Amino acid sequence: MTASVVLDSVNKIYGARNPRPIYAVRDFSIEIAPGEIVALLGSSGCGKTSTLRMIAGFEEVTKGEIRIGDRRIDALAPAQRRVAMAFEGYSLYPPLTLRENIAFALKAEKLDNAETARRVEEIARLLELGPYLDRYPSTVSAGQQQRASLGRALVRKAELYLLDEPMGQLEPQLRAVLRGRLKRYLREHGLTAILVTHDQTEANALADRIAVMEGGVLQQFASPAELKRAPANLFVGTFIGEPPMNVYRVKPTVADGRLSLSAAGAELFGYAPGTVSDAVLDRVRGREEVIVGVRPADVRVGASGAPAEVVSNQWIGDQTHLESTFPGGVIVATIQDRFRAKAGERIHVDVPADRLHVFSSEGSALSHGRELAAPRPAERVAA
Numbered sequence: 493m494t495a496s497v498v499l500d501s502v503n504k505i506y507g508a509r510n511p512r513p514i515y516a517v518r519d520f521s522i523e524i525a526p527g528e529i530v531a532l533l534g535s536s537g538c539g540k541t542s543t544l545r546m547i548a549g550f551e552e553v554t555k556g557e558i559r560i561g562d563r564r565i566d567a568l569a570p571a572q573r574r575v576a577m578a579f580e581g582y583s584l585y586p587p588l589t590l591r592e593n594i595a596f597a598l599k600a601e602k603l604d605n606a607e608t609a610r611r612v613e614e615i616a617r618l619l620e621l622g623p624y625l626d627r628y629p630s631t632v633s634a635g636q637q638q639r640a641s642l643g644r645a646l647v648r649k650a651e652l653y654l655l656d657e658p659m660g661q662l663e664p665q666l667r668a669v670l671r672g673r674l675k676r677y678l679r680e681h682g683l684t685a686i687l688v689t690h691d692q693t694e695a696n697a698l699a700d701r702i703a704v705m706e707g708g709v710l711q712q713f714a715s716p717a718e719l720k721r722a723p724a725n726l727f728v729g730t731f732i733g734e735p736p737m738n739v740y741r742v743k744p745t746v747a748d749g750r751l752s753l754s755a756a757g758a759e760l761f762g763y764a765p766g767t768v769s770d771a772v773l774d775r776v777r778g779r780e781e782v783i784v785g786v787r788p789a790d791v792r793v794g795a796s797g798a799p800a801e802v803v804s805n806q807w808i809g810d811q812t813h814l815e816s817t818f819p820g821g822v823i824v825a826t827i828q829d830r831f832r833a834k835a836g837e838r839i840h841v842d843v844p845a846d847r848l849h850v851f852s853s854e855g856s857a858l859s860h861g862r863e864l865a866a867p868r869p870a871e872r873v874a875a
């Protein structure tokens with residue numbers, strides 16, 4: 493029932509023979525394990541829908557290979573691929589009720605009426621569609637149509653489920669509930685699924701691994717936690733996480749084991765000898781410039797660190813969003829408690845060494861968080 497999926501150097505060029513072809517997907521390669529839930533995440537136009545449509549068979553693969561289990565599928569007709577897809581644009585049959593639309597997807601399985609009815613009811617319960625099953629698509633809301641489209645995909649038996657922005661039209665509360673149920677359903681049935689979304693909350697909540705895309709190119713394929721802990725490059729670092737990572741171009745100076753990160757002659761962050769590992773000092777030593785990334789939750793506001801001035805301070809019900817200026821420019825901090833400081837007030841900001849992300853001046857990752865901190869004495873001995 494479940495299958496692995498391989499995309500091997502998949503490319504999509506629209507209008508390859510036109511004077512200005514559009515390179516939508518470039519050498520995209522991933523391997524998905526049976527039963528794994530993967531999200532394709534990226535901003536509008538990054539190529540995620542083209543990728544999904546190539547897997548479904550609605551777009552031709554310009555170059556590359558797609559395999560489900562041990563079958564190569566990229567040259568097969570959509571119906572032969574054993575793939576079920578829920579469309580962002582719903583594509584329900586207008587003359588059929590939602591119940592008939594969902595049941596229609598089961599036609600090929602040649603089930604008896606009772607089993608068809610049972611499967612439709614099960615999916616309708618999962619997606620809270622019960623009360624609308626006997627209505628026509630034109631008489632229900634966009635969110636209800638979207639859920640019916642999702643139901644039509646999930647009710648089928650397939651080797652792979654493709655979900656294109658499956659919850660885009662739902663209100664936040666229902667979205668959160670259905671996300672949980674959808675994940676449980678996919679898990680319980682051991683289904684392999686690829687989901688397209690531009691919403692990182694959705695990707696984080698549903699996916700085992702996320703493929704972050706930009707400009708048709710895969711930037712990183714990793715678990716939600718790994719994307720946060722060790723972004724492969726500056727794009728992933730700033731794209732993942734809310735509010736976004738603070739970013740500064742700095743000059744690193746290493747003197748007597750002390751690391752100083754400065755901009756325009758002023759020190760933004762300084763680390764005493766022994767607080768940064770030798771490996772990291774070696775990686776930054778001698779570079780004219782590196783880029784440091786600091787997540788807002790990792791900024792410490794207190795008595796030590798760089799001098800800063802509060803620009804705005806907002807309590808958003810469960811945390812404080814504090815925006816300040818300091819020698820690096822603007823720094824945004826999130827603080828779990830209520831932090832009382834008015835605009836114009838002077839504070840200090842600091843970032844522990846084990847929270848800093850360092851990228852080369854071209855944006856590739858040099859080191860992250862924990863590896864920045866020096867090993868503790870016991871670990872040194874063990875090493």
Ligand SMILES: Nc1ncnc2c1ncn2[C@@H]1O[C@H](COP(=O)(O)OP(=O)(O)OP(=O)(O)O)[C@@H](O)[C@H]1O
Binds near residue numbers: 506514515534540
């Ligand atoms: N049928 C098409 N013909 C020509 N260009 C296309 C076609 N479909 C998509 N494109 C282009 O290919 C690129 C990738 O589009 P795609 O729809 O795959 O991105 P996306 O990440 O899914 O965006 P969105 O979230 O807005 O749907 C874009 O530049 C888009 O304009």
